Amino acid sequence: MPAITKKQEMQDGRASRNIVVPGKDPQTKDDYFVRNRHEMFQKLASKEPSLVYDAYTSSSQPTDPSLAVGPNHVFVVFNTGFIIYDKSGNALTAQTAPNPAIFPTGGCCDLTASYDNAADRWVVTLLNGGGAGAQVAVSDGPDPVNDGWYVYNVTAINDYQKLSVWSDGYYMTDNTSATNKVWALEREKMLAGDSNAQILGFDLPGIVRNGFYSPQAFNVTSNNLPAPGNAPIVYMQDDAWSGVDTDHIKLWLCNVDWATPGNSTMSDPMEIELTPFISVFDNASFQNLTQPNGGTDIDALQATIMNQAQFRKFGSHNSAVFNFVVDTDATAGELAGVRWMELRQNGDGQPWSLYQEGTYTAPDNRHAWHASLAMDASGNIGMGYTSMSGPETPETVMVSSYYTGRYAADPLGTMTIEEQLIANGTGNIPGTRYGDYSKIDVDPSDDKTFYFINEYVNSQRGGVVGVFKIAPNFNNDVGIANISAPQNGALTNAENVTVTIFNYGLDAASNFDVSYQVDGGTAVTETFTGTIASSESVEFTFSTTADLSVEGQTYEITATTSMTGDEDTNNDSFTKQVTQNRI
16 A cells, blocks of 8 residues: 555644743853854865665655664655665665555554664554554564564554664653653564563653653664663753753663563653753744745754664763754844754763763754764764754755764864755745654664655655765875964964864874965975874974964965875865954
8 A cells, every 4th residue: 555645734742832931041142052163163074975865755744754774774764654775775665554564454654663783673663643552563574575563552652752772672752741651662572473562651750841742762773782771761851941940851761670560660860961052942832944935934843852862882881862953042033953962871770971962053054953863883973954044044945954973082062074965955845844753873784874864845745865974985084174273363474383184094194294385375395293093183283384474464274185095185175264463
């Protein structure tokens, strides 16, 4: 049966108005991280996506794009259907309705897809609609095209569900005012197709909402599972909400005893304070961001931990990354940005704490929101997001898909990699509902390639997949990422020139030439004799100074690396202008 394509607006909880206290948020300044940008923000060269393709078309409002990536398949879902691709972007199925292809009966919308890496299985959820719960399907093998499905019912799921993979269960959250807000599903029995798999519900003590719930359980990105138990559930809390005094994250730990379910517990929340933010748009309505050229105002998806909170184990620690939208403009104007963060713990069962946070904004004062981020095996972060023209920019950029990111050793709280376009939208989103879901996933075949799906219009409303890497492509590749000195000011005839050299390659780099020119003049060339590890940077100051002493003069400085065997010379040079402003 083909997927539903008729135009319909999904009347779920995101269509409801949130509850805030006007004037309660004490923020009077623009977002802290926007006012205090690190000099390496968006300075590192990005790579063009290796593959981009339109994944589906749909007239649903919104279309709810999501995906999961396995060794051989990309499982794409949207509000009313699914389609499965191979890794080269070739469709292996038609655009198909979930009933009866996966679910024998019932169901309306809000499909999600997950790949259980450790089990090599697929998990798909489908909302029944009307508060009648949801269905969860687990594949009985690794091939989602040809293998069968075990289907289970979670009767109390209400709306906007998410499913996360953990070691001792699948954990589901949704938008509900009922007592049970988190559901633990007995993963081991579900993988075996056991109809007696248990499903346990839990409240979240101390949670405050603004009329909409969007907590999430951490989802294990790789096949390296944590020890059973202590499944984290996270939700944002805004001091503009009634009953919340500071901007923070609440984090609960769920411990399930499948042998004796009565011993299962949900902890009291721990609070992790965040740098103050504004997350309320338009007094919490759902018509927020004005589209170009007279388009409707669309949903910023406020008060929502975006899909998905991702967990990964490393040798020295565990990490989790997630994000939500913020208004970076403290005035009556609105400019959407992405507040993202990484939590860490020293090991399984250890306390969680904030390791880094930042706010990402798009170049040229465009909106950035509807983001999803994850870590690859090296700890590099890839983040896909939506952008379009902002209130003070030319109305030329429709809703479009982009990515940015950072290397593991980069300055904390900074997306250092320059914005890279995945796909340009060609028209405005009809209606006010937008997205609800987007998702990034990591290819388990190499544990470093990111797949990101997002909603946009390309003649028709639908979803676009972009495939990209942060990790190095070449063995030998260095380049200039920044010129940190000189700066504008009372410049002299003997100014130090300091550059940031980044090693984009897999191999350590040493003993290569570095040069600079002022206004295209004679190049000053010196040799860098140190060693730079892969995906790390160093500061290098030339011993030969520059004469920048002419009052009022603007100088153009270009710095370049020249390494024998450099396999990508596109990122070798960086240019900066400085002005002599004598005080």
